[in-house]
Amino acid sequence: MKLQVRNLEKCFTDKGTYVNVLADINLDVYDGEFVSVIGPSGCGKTTLLNCISGLEEPDSGLINIEGEESQSRLGRVGYMPQKDLLFPWRTVLENALLGMEIRGHSRIESRKRAGELMERFGLDGFEYKTPSVLSGGMRQRVAFMRTLMTDQELIVLDEPFGALDAFTRHQMQEWLVDIWSSMGKTIILITHDVDEALLLSDRVIVLTARPASVKLVVNVGLPRPRRYRMVTDTAFIALKEQLIRALWSDEV
Amino acid sequence: MKPEAGFGVASRDIGRLVLYLIPPGIITSVFVIWELSVSLFDVPVWLLPAPSDILVEGKENYSLLWHHTLVTLKEVVFGFLVALGVGLVLAFCMVFSRAFERAVYPFIVASQTIPIIAIAPLLLIWVGYGITPKIIVVALISFFPIVVNTMDGFKAVDSDAMNMMRTFGASRWQIFPKLQLPNSLPYLFTGMKIAIVVSVIGAVIGEWVGASEGLGYLMTRSIPQFQTDRVFAAMFILSFLGIILFMLVIALRRVIVPWYQSEEYKS
Ligand SMILES: Nc1ncnc2c1ncn2[C@@H]1O[C@H](COP(=O)(O)OP(=O)(O)OP(=O)(O)O)[C@@H](O)[C@H]1O
Numbered sequence: 452m453k454l455q456v457r458n459l460e461k462c463f464t465d466k467g468t469y470v471n472v473l474a475d476i477n478l479d480v481y482d483g484e485f486v487s488v489i490g491p492s493g494c495g496k497t498t499l500l501n502c503i504s505g506l507e508e509p510d511s512g513l514i515n516i517e518g519e520e521s522q523s524r525l526g527r528v529g530y531m532p533q534k535d536l537l538f539p540w541r542t543v544l545e546n547a548l549l550g551m552e553i554r555g556h557s558r559i560e561s562r563k564r565a566g567e568l569m570e571r572f573g574l575d576g577f578e579y580k581t582p583s584v585l586s587g588g589m590r591q592r593v594a595f596m597r598t599l600m601t602d603q604e605l606i607v608l609d610e611p612f613g614a615l616d617a618f619t620r621h622q623m624q625e626w627l628v629d630i631w632s633s634m635g636k637t638i639i640l641i642t643h644d645v646d647e648a649l650l651l652s653d654r655v656i657v658l659t660a661r662p663a664s665v666k667l668v669v670n671v672g673l674p675r676p677r678r679y680r681m682v683t684d685t686a687f688i689a690l691k692e693q694l695i696r697a698l699w700s701d702e703v
Numbered sequence: 704m705k706p707e708a709g710f711g712v713a714s715r716d717i718g719r720l721v722l723y724l725i726p727p728g729i730i731t732s733v734f735v736i737w738e739l740s741v742s743l744f745d746v747p748v749w750l751l752p753a754p755s756d757i758l759v760e761g762k763e764n765y766s767l768l769w770h771h772t773l774v775t776l777k778e779v780v781f782g783f784l785v786a787l788g789v790g791l792v793l794a795f796c797m798v799f800s801r802a803f804e805r806a807v808y809p810f811i812v813a814s815q816t817i818p819i820i821a822i823a824p825l826l827l828i829w830v831g832y833g834i835t836p837k838i839i840v841v842a843l844i845s846f847f848p849i850v851v852n853t854m855d856g857f858k859a860v861d862s863d864a865m866n867m868m869r870t871f872g873a874s875r876w877q878i879f880p881k882l883q884l885p886n887s888l889p890y891l892f893t894g895m896k897i898a899i900v901v902s903v904i905g906a907v908i909g910e911w912v913g914a915s916e917g918l919g920y921l922m923t924r925s926i927p928q929f930q931t932d933r934v935f936a937a938m939f940i941l942s943f944l945g946i947i948l949f950m951l952v953i954a955l956r957r958v959i960v961p962w963y964q965s966e967e968y969k970s
């Protein structure tokens with residue numbers, strides 16, 4: 452078991468008003484699993500990730516990583532933000548190495564591994580360029596590399612493809628699954644996009660509107676490798692219907 | 704090739720040329736009007752010298768002016784470097800200790816409200832007559848824009864970038880050199896651009912209250928003797944000095960903060 456979340460609650464008080472964001476979230480994520488979380492806009496998805504990664508402290512509840520309840524989770528969970536956050540004063544390669552540098556990986560070793568991975572990330576030839584010359588998809592891949600190359604095994608992704616055009620997004624989705632299956636990471640992905648959730652994950656978790664709790668967990672039994680054209684398969688459509696019904700059931 | 708494309712490029716080049724020609728054009732026309740008015744109304748040299756008189760003065764007393772220019776330049780450069788050092792250390796300490804910031808910031812602001820003209824003579828009493836009091840005056844007025852801007856730069860870090868560093872497990876001592884410091888460099892250079900120009904004023908004020916060398920001293924000595932052309936020559940040299948130093952700071956920024964250029968023109 453990679454991650455265990457039990458009875459997680461979180462509220463914010465903002466200028467006197469009290470906002471209950473997470474109400475009793477329970478979640479299990481297994482080693483090497485790819486889990487997606489979808490939910491209505493503003494329901495608390497980012498807050499959930501912030502709690503898991505240690506950026507925020509929950510008000511109550513347990514978060515166990517690899518079976519141990521750890522007080523300081525900062526540094527144990529890789530975080531892939533929506534913005535690529537590349538530093539303009541670093542070259543592409545130096546940006547990709549940032550995470551490893553901070554975590555004290557050997558310099559020579561990291562450079563060697565990064566050099567090998569550049570081609571798989573579609574970045575060879577750009578190692579010594581500044582990030583400003585990269586396209587949106589390439590910038591995103593550098594950001595992935597920065598997070599995925601560290602020793603952090605659990606990675607949380609907050610709508611990483613939201614800013615990309617549809618074509619680049621599909622490319623990046625396939626590419627992410629490739630990387631994930633070869634690197635042995637455990638991934639929690641937040642998304643708005645039902646197709647994306649079904650194409651990428653082993654399980655999809657649907658959250659309710661705020662205050663968020665788990666409404667539905669769907670096991671995606673579709674065979675891998677999955678390709679984009681599978682969105683028209685009957686099995687896919689059945690799952691999609693299930694998810695959409697759960698997402699929109701509050702609506703009349 | 705479409706004919707209008709060629710025309711577009713040509714007209715853009717002409718537009719840029721015009722932009723480059725604006726400053727020298729305006730300066731030249733001011734001088735021409737000045738020269739003509741002085742000769743037309745027969746203004747005496749001790750009242751208002753014509754640009755040609757100032758040029759002649761500059762040529763005849765070249766070595767005298769050069770000597771005093773070097774003295775003032777030395778005060779400006781040393782004072783500015785002291786301000787840079789002190790400013791960076793203060794900003795660094797303030798960003799690392801909230802208590803230090805609260806204790807020191809009021810004094811930093813207060814130091815700018817005290818008229819420098821009042822402090823400069825006191826410095827003569829305290830540290831003597833040489834180059835030291837001038838360096839102190841220069842440093843005193845030019846450290847302020849450096850501290851304030853650098854502080855802002857340290858603090859103006861994108862909160863998402865900060866969070867990303869924290870999720871890597873970064874300590875304060877890693878976040879500072881890898882994120883806050885490089886992030887603050889464009890701000891530091893904005894502070895330096897202001898500081899280098901006020902440094903020139905500081906040096907002249909320092910010399911004004913008591914000196915035996917420097918362009919400020921030369922001006923105070925020349926006024927009672929009605930050597931107005933020499934005063935003007937000194938003023939032109941000072942402006943020129945300020946512009947050159949300002950451009951040097953910008954050139955340095957291009958070398959040290961090359962990414963700033965590309966960020967600047969993106970939006
Ligand atoms: N630091 C905070 N202080 C006060 N309120 C907050 C804070 N952070 C989040 N909130 C509130 O909590 C709610 C959930 O925010 P969150 O960003 O987690 O939602 P989300 O599901 O990620 O939304 P989106 O789909 O737009 O990304 C929002 O109503 C937001 O206003």
Ligand SMILES: [Mg+2]
Pocket residue numbers: 496497498609
């Ligand atoms: Mg969000």
